[in-house]
Amino acid sequence: MSRTGETATGAVEVTSETAHERAAERDARDEREAQASANRRQRFGQGFLEAISTGWAERDEPVIRARPQATFAAARRMQVSSAFPGRRLVVPAGGVAVRSNDTDYPFRSHSAFAHLTGWEREAEPDAVLVFDPVAGGHETTLYFRERADRTTAEFYADASIGEFWIGPRPALAGVAADLGLATAHLDEFRAYAEDLVVGHNDELSRFVSELRLVKDAFEIEQMRLAVQATADGFDDIVAALPRIVAHPRGERVVEGVFHLRARTDGNWEGYDTIAASGPHACYLHWTRNDGPVVPGDLMLIDAGVEVDSLYTADITRTLPVSGRFTEVQRRVYEAVREAADAGLRAARPGARFREVHEAAMAVIAARVAEWGLLPVAAEEALAPETGGQHRRYMVHGTSHHLGLDVHDCAQARREMYYDGVLEAGMVFTIEPGLYFQIDDLTVPEEYRGIGVRIEDDILMTTQGPVNLSADIPRTPDEVEAWMARLAPTA
Numbered sequence: 001m002s003r004t005g006e007t008a009t010g011a012v013e014v015t016s017e018t019a020h021e022r023a024a025e026r027d028a029r030d031e032r033e034a035q036a037s038a039n040r041r042q043r044f045g046q047g048f049l050e051a052i053s054t055g056w057a058e059r060d061e062p063v064i065r066a067r068p069q070a071t072f073a074a075a076r077r078m079q080v081s082s083a084f085p086g087r088r089l090v091v092p093a094g095g096v097a098v099r100s101n102d103t104d105y106p107f108r109s110h111s112a113f114a115h116l117t118g119w120e121r122e123a124e125p126d127a128v129l130v131f132d133p134v135a136g137g138h139e140t141t142l143y144f145r146e147r148a149d150r151t152t153a154e155f156y157a158d159a160s161i162g163e164f165w166i167g168p169r170p171a172l173a174g175v176a177a178d179l180g181l182a183t184a185h186l187d188e189f190r191a192y193a194e195d196l197v198v199g200h201n202d203e204l205s206r207f208v209s210e211l212r213l214v215k216d217a218f219e220i221e222q223m224r225l226a227v228q229a230t231a232d233g234f235d236d237i238v239a240a241l242p243r244i245v246a247h248p249r250g251e252r253v254v255e256g257v258f259h260l261r262a263r264t265d266g267n268w269e270g271y272d273t274i275a276a277s278g279p280h281a282c283y284l285h286w287t288r289n290d291g292p293v294v295p296g297d298l299m300l301i302d303a304g305v306e307v308d309s310l311y312t313a314d315i316t317r318t319l320p321v322s323g324r325f326t327e328v329q330r331r332v333y334e335a336v337r338e339a340a341d342a343g344l345r346a347a348r349p350g351a352r353f354r355e356v357h358e359a360a361m362a363v364i365a366a367r368v369a370e371w372g373l374l375p376v377a378a379e380e381a382l383a384p385e386t387g388g389q390h391r392r393y394m395v396h397g398t399s400h401h402l403g404l405d406v407h408d409c410a411q412a413r414r415e416m417y418y419d420g421v422l423e424a425g426m427v428f429t430i431e432p433g434l435y436f437q438i439d440d441l442t443v444p445e446e447y448r449g450i451g452v453r454i455e456d457d458i459l460m461t462t463q464g465p466v467n468l469s470a471d472i473p474r475t476p477d478e479v480e481a482w483m484a485r486l487a488p489t490a
Contacts, residue, residue: 044157053151061171066180069309072218073118074180076211080116081131081138083207089131089138091116091208096125096160104160106268111310111404112208117142118179120309121267122170128189141182143189146172209411212403214425219403220459222311223427226266227457227468229305230313233261234472237301238319241293241487245321250293251275258303266305270312271406274302277321279438281451284396295322298329300451304406314406314429315469316455323483328446330476332434336452337474339363339432343398347430347458347465353420357398360432365390368434373443392442393434402427402457424462431455 080089093109109123117129119142127144145161147169148154156164163169176183215223237244240257244250254275262269276286277293281300293299299321304313318336320329339360346359362382369378374389381387401408401417408427409417433453436443456469473482 052156056150061174064174064177067118067178069118069218070178070180072216073116075216076116077131077140078137079211080204080208081140084131084204085137086133087131088133089201089204091129091131093119093123093125093127093129093144102159108268108310111212111408112205114310115212115404116208117181119175124170126186128186130189139182141184141189142175142179143184143186144170144172144175145186146170205411206413209409210413210416212409213401213412213416213420214423215403215427216425219311220425220427222307222309223313223403223457223459224468225309226270226305226307226311226313227315229261229265229307230303230315231469231472232265233258233303233305234301234315234317235486236261238483238486241321241483244293245295248292249290251277251280251289251291254293254299254301255289258301262305266307267310268306270304270306270314274300274316276300276302276451279449279451281318281453282435282437282449283451284435293321296326297321298450298452300453302453302455310404312402312404312406313457313469314402314455315457315472316431316433316453317472317474317479318452318454319479319483323487324480325476329450329452332436332447332450333452333454333476335363335367336432336434336454337476338367339398340430340454340456340474343430343432344456344458344465344467347422347460349422349424349460349462349464351422353399353422353428354418356428356430360398360430361390361394364394364432364434368393371447373447393436394432395435396431396433398432399428399430402429422460424460426460427468428458428460429455430458 091110091113093113094107096104096107099105107123107125108121109119109125109127113127113129114120114123117123119127124144127142130141130143131138132141147163148158148161155162159165161169172183172185175181236257237254240253244253244257247253252275255273258273258275259269272287273289274286275289276283277291277299278297280286280291281298297320298318300316300318302314302316304315306312318333320326325333342363343356343360346355362378365374365378365381368374368390369376369381373393374381376387376389378390381389400406401412403409412420431453433451435451435453436447436449438449440448454474456467456474459466459468473479
């Protein structure tokens with residue numbers, strides 16, 4: 001479960017029509033931005049202008065060889081080229097997003113761009129990967145804004161891209177050697193793109209999304225690294241539990257503890273951390289994280305480290321804040337674990353992806369019916385057209401694909417995704433839950449305010465599923481022992 005999802009692939013196709021209106025709009029925007037920042041600009045005297053461009057040591061350019069993932073990225077580009085013969089294609093990295101006024105969010109390139117270039121956290125904003133059709137396929141070129149020469153105003157005057165402000169930026173030759181990919185300055189792309197219209201191409205968007213359904217060896221290794229870093233982050237949270245409980249906004253402390261792990265061992269979190277204690281655990285996307293963490297309650301933590309390659313884990317554990325489950329909490333927890341285990345058993349090569357969800361939901365329906373929470377029998381609730389009563393307590397799906405995006409491959413066709421066949425190399429979640437809202441009058445009072453989710457990251461192999469996150473305690477007894485070992489005074 002996560003708050004984010006892939007909402008646009010960023011993949012576009014370029015057609016050769018004039019685009020004067022688009023160019024005019026861009027010029028007007030640049031003018032507005034220039035006017036807005038004019039009142040903050042300082043005037044530079046002639047002495048500064050003469051001094052700033054001299055006295056710099058020669059740059060020591062290291063010898064760079066192609067990174068290991070360059071070979072995998074090249075193979076992915078070949079698949080795209082074969083699927084779109086004779087068509088010019090553009091896959092943008094995307095640009096920075098404004099957070100407030102002249103403050104931006106950290107840049108993270110689009111997943112399709114990262115997948116096809118192998119350029120990960122170091123990618124430059126506004127870069128584009130272009131497939132130009134040639135006889136027998138495509139020539140691919142990566143265009144980006146190369147670092148400015150120190151004799152230019154860009155070096156010292158532009159706070160968004162100048163190296164004097166943000167530090168060293170990559171050189172064209174270095175990136176070309178690193179990625180095994182031809183590079184050129186972004187201005188060259190803009191020069192010939194003036195007479196081109198760029199429009200979203202659904203066919204290409206779908207293809208690059210489906211291309212990520214089956215992971216290669218490099219991607220699988222990155223997923224293992226992301227899961228391990230996330231497991232360490234969960235250990236950090238449990239160890240910090242006394243401090244978490246002591247703070248009036250303990251959920252925010254949980255978020256901060258995990259963020260430290262994500263930034264030290266990875267690039268960032270793959271999505272907004274859900275640190276939901278007590279009744280907040282019943283809100284599926286609780287990311288305000290501003291409540292206390294109270295002994296006696298359960299705390300649901302849904303978090304994932306995004307490693308430097310931009311691959312992310314997505315794991316959920318539900319912990320008893322006091323270190324021990326109550327009888328009712330354990331009952332609900334065990335029902336969710338039983339559902340998760342049923343989903344895992346259903347996940348086999350050749351099975352339909354939706355069968356994982358169906359297996360988990362059969363358990364959920366059986367348990368809530370057994371507890372007297374349904375107005376019908378479990379079998380009636382599971383009827384596709386007339387049932388669904390049990391879904392009141394688990395609205396979300398049980399699984400989604402995972403990789404460069406926490407909800408990876410989201411533009412894939414239904415017949416390739418939800419109705420698709422499980423294959424070796426696929427990575428996906430299994431994450432059933434039960435959520436009894438604090439004001440839900442359909443359940444006995446002892447259940448109200450209890451929210452439980454267990455989420456694991458699963459790699460499909462030819463022999464069957466492998467739970468990548470199995471080392472993070474899952475059973476109630478394991479969870480209690482984990483908490484006793486790491487946070488004995490909680």
